[in-house]
Amino acid sequence: MPSLIDVFLWGALPYMCVALLVTGLVWRYRYDRFGWTTRSSELYEKRVLRLASPMFHFGLLAVLAGHILGLFVPMSWTQAVGLSEAAYSWMAMTFGLVAGVLTLGGIALLVWRRRTTGPVFLATTVNDKIMYLFLLAPLCLGFVTTFMNASTLHYNYRTSVSPWARSLFVFQPDIELMARTPLEYRVHAVAGLLLFAVVPFTRLVHAYAAPVHYLFRPYIVYRARDPRFVGTAGPHRGWQRGDI
Amino acid sequence: MRVMAQIAMVMNLDKCIGCHTCSVTCKQLWTSRPGVEYVWFNNVETRPGQGYPRRYEDQERWRGGWKLTRRGRLVPKAGGRARRLASIFANPLLPNIRDYYEPWTYDYESVAQAPPGDDFPVAPPRSLISGERMDNITWSGNWDDNLGGMPQHESDDPILARIQEKIRLEFEQAFMFYLPRICEHCLNPSCVASCPSGALYKRVEDGIVLVDQDRCRGWRMCVTGCPYKKVYFNHRTGKAEKCTFCFPRIEIGLPTVCSETCVGRLRNIGVLLYDADRVPKAAATPREQDLYPAQLGVFLDPHDPRVAAEAERAGIPHDWLIAARRSPVYDLIVTYGVALPLHPEFRTLPMVWYVPPLSPVVEAITASGHDGEDHDNLFAAIDVLRIPVSYLAELFTAGDEEPVRRSLRRLAAMRTHRRRLNLGDPVDPSIAESVGFTVDQLEDMYRLLALAKPEDRYVIPTAVAGDVRALEEAPLGCSLDYEGGPGMGGGAGSGPFGEASGRPAPIAVETFHGLRERSTADSASRASLRHGQVNLLNWDARSDPEGLFPPREGTKAEAEGAREEQRRGVDGSDRLAAGPGEIQLRPPDERRPQ
Ligand code: SF4
Ligand code: SF4
Numbered sequence: 001m002p003s004l005i006d007v008f009l010w011g012a013l014p015y016m017c018v019a020l021l022v023t024g025l026v027w028r029y030r031y032d033r034f035g036w037t038t039r040s041s042e043l044y045e046k047r048v049l050r051l052a053s054p055m056f057h058f059g060l061l062a063v064l065a066g067h068i069l070g071l072f073v074p075m076s077w078t079q080a081v082g083l084s085e086a087a088y089s090w091m092a093m094t095f096g097l098v099a100g101v102l103t104l105g106g107i108a109l110l111v112w113r114r115r116t117t118g119p120v121f122l123a124t125t126v127n128d129k130i131m132y133l134f135l136l137a138p139l140c141l142g143f144v145t146t147f148m149n150a151s152t153l154h155y156n157y158r159t160s161v162s163p164w165a166r167s168l169f170v171f172q173p174d175i176e177l178m179a180r181t182p183l184e185y186r187v188h189a190v191a192g193l194l195l196f197a198v199v200p201f202t203r204l205v206h207a208y209a210a211p212v213h214y215l216f217r218p219y220i221v222y223r224a225r226d227p228r229f230v231g232t233a234g235p236h237r238g239w240q241r242g243d244i
Numbered sequence: 245m246r247v248m249a250q251i252a253m254v255m256n257l258d259k260c261i262g263c264h265t266c267s268v269t270c271k272q273l274w275t276s277r278p279g280v281e282y283v284w285f286n287n288v289e290t291r292p293g294q295g296y297p298r299r300y301e302d303q304e305r306w307r308g309g310w311k312l313t314r315r316g317r318l319v320p321k322a323g324g325r326a327r328r329l330a331s332i333f334a335n336p337l338l339p340n341i342r343d344y345y346e347p348w349t350y351d352y353e354s355v356a357q358a359p360p361g362d363d364f365p366v367a368p369p370r371s372l373i374s375g376e377r378m379d380n381i382t383w384s385g386n387w388d389d390n391l392g393g394m395p396q397h398e399s400d401d402p403i404l405a406r407i408q409e410k411i412r413l414e415f416e417q418a419f420m421f422y423l424p425r426i427c428e429h430c431l432n433p434s435c436v437a438s439c440p441s442g443a444l445y446k447r448v449e450d451g452i453v454l455v456d457q458d459r460c461r462g463w464r465m466c467v468t469g470c471p472y473k474k475v476y477f478n479h480r481t482g483k484a485e486k487c488t489f490c491f492p493r494i495e496i497g498l499p500t501v502c503s504e505t506c507v508g509r510l511r512n513i514g515v516l517l518y519d520a521d522r523v524p525k526a527a528a529t530p531r532e533q534d535l536y537p538a539q540l541g542v543f544l545d546p547h548d549p550r551v552a553a554e555a556e557r558a559g560i561p562h563d564w565l566i567a568a569r570r571s572p573v574y575d576l577i578v579t580y581g582v583a584l585p586l587h588p589e590f591r592t593l594p595m596v597w598y599v600p601p602l603s604p605v606v607e608a609i610t611a612s613g614h615d616g617e618d619h620d621n622l623f624a625a626i627d628v629l630r631i632p633v634s635y636l637a638e639l640f641t642a643g644d645e646e647p648v649r650r651s652l653r654r655l656a657a658m659r660t661h662r663r664r665l666n667l668g669d670p671v672d673p674s675i676a677e678s679v680g681f682t683v684d685q686l687e688d689m690y691r692l693l694a695l696a697k698p699e700d701r702y703v704i705p706t707a708v709a710g711d712v713r714a715l716e717e718a719p720l721g722c723s724l725d726y727e728g729g730p731g732m733g734g735g736a737g738s739g740p741f742g743e744a745s746g747r748p749a750p751i752a753v754e755t756f757h758g759l760r761e762r763s764t765a766d767s768a769s770r771a772s773l774r775h776g777q778v779n780l781l782n783w784d785a786r787s788d789p790e791g792l793f794p795p796r797e798g799t800k801a802e803a804e805g806a807r808e809e810q811r812r813g814v815d816g817s818d819r820l821a822a823g824p825g826e827i828q829l830r831p832p833d834e835r836r837p838q
Contacts, residue, residue: 037462039482042334043341044373050334057333118374119341123479209461211332211440215325219437223445223456225707 006179009190014168017197024200025208038206044119048109056106062099063142066092071165075158085156093146100143107139131202138191145184161185246520247544247551247558249568250431250451250595251494251513251704254576254583255424256693257601258655259508262422264288264386266502266511270426273501274488279480281347281372284385285487286502288424292401292635293388295423297343300473301587302402307337308471309434309590310527318528318591320437322468328438337468341479345383347372373479391420403638419631421601423639426502427474427487428586428594429453431518431542432527435486438469444484449707450515451595452489460484471590495707499698509696514571514703515564516595517544517555527591532642535588542593543578546571567705572692573597580681580689582651584640599693600636600648602655619660619675626652654679658693661686 002010028036042049070092078088111132114120149155164178178186199205270286289295303309307322322328322337331337350367358365369378388397398404429446433453436444443459444466446452455466455475462482466475475486490500494513498504503511519542526538544551546568555565568574576583576599583597626633626649633652637645657679664672676686692700 033458034481034483037460037482040462040464040477041479042338042464043477043479046334046336046338046340050336053334118376122373122375206461209441211329211442211461211463213442214329214440217442219320220433221436221439221442221445222448224448 002175002179006175009186010164010175010178011173013190013193014173017193020197021199024197025205028200028205036205036209037203039123039203041114041117041120041123044123045113045117048113048117052106052109052113054106055102056110059099059102059104059106062095063103063139066096066099070158071162074162074166089156093149096146100139100146104139104143107136127202131198131204134191134195134198134202135204138188138195141184141188141191145188148184155182155185157181157185161189245544245551245554247517247555247560248451248520249449249555249560249564250429250516250518251489252429252451252516252573252577252595252597253426253500253503254512254573254597254599256508256510256512256599257421257423258599259510260288260422260424260601261508262288262290262390263507265505265507266424267385269501269505270487273490275485278372279478280476280485282341282344282385283476283478283485285474285476286424286426287385288422289386290389290391290420291423291639292394292398292404292420293391294397294400296385297339297473298383299343299400299402300339300471303471303590306339306468306471306473308469308473309592310432310437311591312528312530316528316530318432318524320434320469321471322438322465328440328465332440332463332465335464335468338464338477339467339473341373342383345385345387346378348378348381351377391418394418403635407632407634407638421631423586423598424502425472425474425586426500426596427453427470427489428472428592428596429487429489430595431523431539431593432591433470434590434592435466435470435475438465439463439484440465444475444486447491450489450491450494452491452494453486454488454491455484455486457483457485471587471592472594494704497704497706499702499704503702509701512572512576512692512701514573515568515705516571516574516577517546517551517560517565517568518542519544523593527593532589533644535591535593536585536641536644536647539585539588539593540578543574545578546574561705563705567703570703572701572703575688575692580654580685581647582654582689584647584651586640587642588640589642598640599655600640600651601631602652602659619657619678622656622660623653623678626656650679654681654689655693657681658686658690662690662694 042053075085079085083091114124114128149157160177160181164174167174167177178189199207267284267286267288271284274285275281275283284296287296295301300306300308303321309321310318311321313319320328323331348369348371351370352367355365355367369381370376371378387393429452431451433444433446436446436453439460440463441459441461443456443461445454445456447454460483462477462484464477464484466484466486467473467477469475470486475484477483478485490498490502493500499511499513503513522542526535526542529535529538544555546552546555546565552565555568556562573583577597583599585594585597587594633645633648634643636648637643641647657675661672661675661683664670664675671683673683676683681689
């Protein structure tokens with residue numbers, strides 16, 4: 001019988017976080033489209049940024065891809081294509097370590113830059129600082145987990161964490177499975193979930209504006225002036241009659 | 245044929261005195277906010293000089309504009325879509341703040357609070373970027389004004405570096421002229437093409453290029469994309485901002501603030517009709533020197549009935565067609581052929597054109613003991629101008645000297661012709677003919693360039709004639725009806741996600757508060773907008789707001805009288821009779837002998 005805290009952490013928290021993520025995004029889109037930006041500081045300093053920012057961003061994308069593979073591709077599938085468990089975990093480990101080093105190195109450089117470059121530090125808000133905590137926690141914990149896994153335990157998360165993660169999607173979370181995983185996995189998972197929850201309320205929200213459609217649109221954008229906005233008058237509400 | 249209308253500008257460089265009034269009023273109106281301290285939507289640079297930002301014309305370095313691929317396809321010079329996206333995390337082609345300049349303020353506190361003593365207290369400069377004291381101010385938007393720093397900085401002018409001729413920059417023989425610049429509102433804007441979010445767009449109705457602040461996500465690609473470096477990054481809000489062609493003013497028929505306040509009265513604004521189908525081909529003209537004629541080929545003759553019919557089919561309002569027929573811009577660019585585009589080789593098809601400067605030549609000839617106003621002398625002298633034709637050609641025609649020479653000869657012919665009239669000599673038609681004009685055409689050009697009444701210089705049709713009620717910001721759609729409004733302070737303070745997050749206040753709301761404050765203020769010092777500001781957005785150059793001009797000498801009553809006189813115009817006619825947005829139809833023969 002799982003304890004109450006386990007039920008909360010592995011049965012309720014994931015949904016709460018996703019709910020917060022979705023409602024947060026919707027709310028931010030409606031309330032604060034203007035604030036939805038990268039708030040880039042490249043104008044102030046670009047020598048360090050030029051190295052650190054791509055390191056961090058590409059690293060993070062790789063980490064994300066690794067998580068998707070690890071959590072959502074069942075073990076039976078990889079075995080079906082003839083990938084042995086040992087080979088898989090060796091691959092995942094190498095890939096994960098490289099991505100982790102890139103990401104952590106990048107973010108360390110970025111934080112150092114933020115702290116030491118006057119203008120960048122001046123442009124740092126409290127929100128940014130909190131965001132860094134939420135971002136760094138799962139990154140570091142994930143790194144530790146990978147590292148411990150590589151050196152000692154050889155714990156196969158694909159028989160515990162991954163099925164639990166997949167069970168969330170069918171709304172039958174396998175709480176038992178997750179509750180029995182080693183501590184570092186559990187802490188990392190909670191930190192990761194919390195990160196999802198805070199994304200809409202920080203500058204990380206710019207990830208959800210990734211401009212993929214740029215690849216498919218014509219170069220020049222024409223737009224007609226919104227007839228409701230001629231001059232600077234606001235639009236008519238639906239119940240107001242526009243014509244007399 | 246796909247007819248589109250474009251609001252365009254022509255500046256007559258002969259008349260620019262480099263007073264920077266345009267820059268200052270523009271800054272007052274648009275960029276006097278934190279985050280854009282370093283931004284000048286309108287700047288005036290001295291040529292030769294580095295420009296602002298420094299050496300922006302050097303596209304080998306900044307890679308703005310378009311390039312032709314070997315197969316003749318047009319792609320942004322900084323790379324196509326995939327290349328842009330790949331460099332989204334760090335853009336090596338983005339200028340640093342120091343390429344513009346580090347904006348600063350002065351520590352006035354230290355003057356006000358200085359204890360009594362023997363030394364004069366000073367206000368040390370403080371950086372608006374890092375907040376720290378600056379030992380030295382080493383650069384600004386027009387640090388090399390009036391050739392400051394020449395000839396040491398000679399090699400920093402990308403154009404001087406390119407032309408063969410030896411330029412004299414010694415004090416006695418130096419040449420210079422002023423080049424006021426705004427966004428070009430290009431027909432083929434590379435800023436728009438570089439924006440991954442699709443936040444930049446060209447307005448269908450009037451061709452003004454704008455940034456949708458709600459869609460900009462701060463990817464900074466447009467700054468790189470614009471070869472004129474006229475998109476700026478607001479470092480506080482993290483959004484791109486650019487010259488808006490004062491669209492709220494244009495929509496109600498007022499000229500841009502830079503034009504309205506231009507001391508030299510050298511700016512002309514009008515409508516040009518062009519064929520949008522021909523734009524891609526014109527921009528892809530293989531030889532750079534052919535881009536100027538190619539762009540001319542894109543413009544349509546509004547007097548042509550076929551064009552009129554097509555324009556109507558394309559939904560262009562009738563008063564826009566009329567405005568296009570009266571357009572001073574069309575006359576200067578097409579009819580007289582004296583205006584030239586700035587750097588057509590960037591392939592963006594810019595729409596702010598320039599009449600090249602002629603002035604120094606007359607003085608130069610006169611000083612050498614010849615008759616400086618005689619047309620033969622003038623024509624001959626154009627080739628030995630102190631402002632070398634090759635320099636102007638590098639600016640305006642990608643190095644082809646012929647169009648520049650033709651333009652300068654026409655200006656010279658106009659001068660000589662008028663001089664004869666002023667001296668009471670008979671008209672000599674051969675002067676006009678020598679530059680391919682009739683005497684009447686020369687007279688017309690003179691009227692437009694020299695007399696330059698506001699209603700001739702600015703022919704601006706209002707936005708959507710049929711929707712005119714909306715322009716009144718009327719009770720129907722209350723302008724305070726927006727989310728978070730009214731007066732919820734959106735845009736004014738700092739939201740939860742950093743500078744100015746949340747909904748920005750519509751322009752109308754700011755004006756509303758400003759006007760209310762003005763009408764309810766009890767002391768004179770508060771009688772204008774916040775902190776003695778004057779909202780130039782609504783100023784029509786006819787009223788005389790408190791604090792905009794220094795008080796006149798003499799009694800207040802006298803000042804009132806003088807003001808009234810000024811308002812009525814020198815010739816006693818009441819200028820108020822002609823509203824700014826009205827298009828007055830004049831008999832066609834008044835300007836256009838046919
Ligand atoms: S000049 Fe203006 S319209 Fe042209 S590319 Fe630059 S910002 Fe865009
Ligand atoms: S206000 Fe007119 S004359 Fe003065 S610098 Fe600007 S463009 Fe030149």
